[in-house]
Amino acid sequence: MINPSTYGWIDKFFNKNNSNFIDYKGNYRQFYKEMRQSGFVYGYTVAVPLKEPTSFGGLSQDEITKIALLNALFSTYRLVKKTNNTKAFIDEAKSFYKSIQKENYNFLKTILPSESDVSKLEAVIDNRIQTNTNFFSKNFSHIITNALLFIDVLAFHSYLQNGKLSNEYLKDFELNCIKIVALAFQIKEKKSKYDELLIKLFENSLRYTKFEKIETTTIETISLAPITFEVEKLYLLDITEMALWSDEKLEQNEISFLHKIAEKLVISSDELLESSSAITNFIINHKSEIPYFNFSNPVKHFYDQTNKTVYKLITRNKKRLVKEISESKELMILLAQSTSRELDKEEKKKVKKQLLDICKTIPSLTIFLLPGGGILLPILVKYIPQLLPSAFNENLEE
Template sequence: MNPSASGWIEKYGSVVQKHQNAFPDFDALYSTLKKSGFVYGLNSSIPDFIPFEHSLSEDEKAKINLLNALYFTYYLNEGKGDYVHFVEQVYKFYEVLKINRAGFFGKLLTGNKTSAKLEKLLASRIYIEDNIFSKTFNSLITNSLLFVDVLLFKHYLNGVDDLKTKAEEIEYLAINITYHALSSKEQNRKDNKLSQLLASSLTYINCAENNFDGSYRDRLLNNKEIWENRYLLDMACLTVWEDHSLDYTESEFIFGIGKDLGIENHLISESIMHVTEFFRQNLDTIPYLKEKNLAHQFYDSMGKIVKKLILRNSKRLHKELSQSAELVALLSKSTVRDLSRDEKKKVQNQLIDIFKSIPSLAIFILPGGAILLPIFIKLIPKLLPSAFDENRIDEEEKSTNN
């Protein structure tokens, strides 16, 4: 099976029919997804029963693991393996979440067969525009949130009405836990930058009424979804272990989070053990795990990505910005002072409208993409100075006046 060639979803369907009993329950599925790294956003392997034609990239492994996770979530929930119905259900699920709207990705979803459209859709969940994401951003943010798709699909199959609200809730808790996990560490300058970045991102996921004072833990206490809680705990473990160490304060934080989530101590210990073992086994197969502190790599890489996107789309951005005096004024203010929550919300709404009109900037609308917005806002005035200087005279205007 080649997940980079057309027809791979139908090929998976023919293969999985012979392995319907690969996962007797969701616990077995989740354990395998952790072992493969899918839950952590660091895909190192795929299920043993799936053949492949060539050495798979991490992106290709992520696509296979996502489809496999969605299929067996469907199979275990519905008690049947009707593959055609499964493909239709997954596509409808993403349609409910508005992931497949043409406005976001132009002509991304083309073709008549649902499986062909789903291939392009799943590819868009992993990367856009020939892997414009660096490996760090791709894995630690976008791909680490892919398991949210699985949790939401489970809710979809059980008839949950407002999936968008549920998605925001899970993402909010995941980012809050990540932030506080970083805060439990002995931070250096880059860790502080990353913490501030995560804090800023909350304004951009419809959670402006919340903050990082610990009140998010009230939501944890009220969250009774077992697999959401297990996933959130694993996200916390991944974050505190990212520098390959776990001190007393970090361990205390993990057990505190686990208690809030209603998870027994032996399962909390297992979660720490699993992420430790994953790091140990995959240092050679996932090279950037060797970086002493992934927070350094993470922050620096995101800045480079956003800078590249702004420069590549500078003319279009300049044109769009010139049509919004209020947005330019707010972005100019952001260079000298912190914006208020209402001002940040205005910036968010107007930037999202711009992102929808520029396909290359669609990454800011993907799950996790909101985390890039503070960097984007910080870099725009530096990279597009003419948009923020109303008295600047362009060279073209000079030649006209002369």
């Protein structure tokens, strides 16, 4: 299984999918259609477009998004350069991101000269998929991954086509995106909690523009004429659809706004209909999973997120964890008893101390040793009995 949270995952992804990449044969429309269906352009990835679907069970949303971004960049490289050379791709991708390091990114940890090109790209992708919120904010937010990641793909395409990236490309394109989104929210008559979270999603995904500082503008003053690449046009239309989407019927002024945007982009009514159908089908099929559709108590959300994090960590380190616990007879007994009775204060201290000692020996579990890591221990204790072998309780009886 590919683990995008550890070193070497890019090489493993390419080796595993050597003959599994889709050859779009220059068909950008088909490429973009796949990006739509995967959810990547909507900010919530449910699949990675490959010839044969690959299971990503056990991976978190940010890990799946890392793979999706890598795959989208590689597909773009193949479309432009018409070659499958992964080494050349990695070099181009690294150079592309290095060329934009002077912008609003913290690239200090991603451009260390001692690192290999692959490890540099892994670090960059890890940085790119994150929103502009800090760790604390993320844990209390429904918004984790960058919703505007597809702009990276479009910028990479421009870089490959021209041999360099215009200094203004990223700023101008992001500004156009957010101007259209801001206008869409302004004209929307019925606003919901979905809209509130979607605004936060866009705001936290911005790299060059401040959402709240966009000057009041009108659709007439937005210049979209310089945008000629078909995929850029379709993406801007989809971003508009995303901002206006409602499970109820669109109001007439919203429909009119969509048509005006399509007209400015020189997009046909058939393409507009396809865009509307695509986002409606995607949201209907995945609404229960999409974070910005699930408005819940922040504390509950924090617990849910940490619960998933702990479960992922212990399942990935199951063999080592079970071995270490099995060697501590007292800890085994206390953990077993914790499933049927409340441990007293002294027993809880022993469990905590011995578990922390074990976590020190497993690098991935050192998260429990960090400040605040203690609040994760009860979740760890909850899952451990499920991971131990079925003979666990019988051995204790002996």
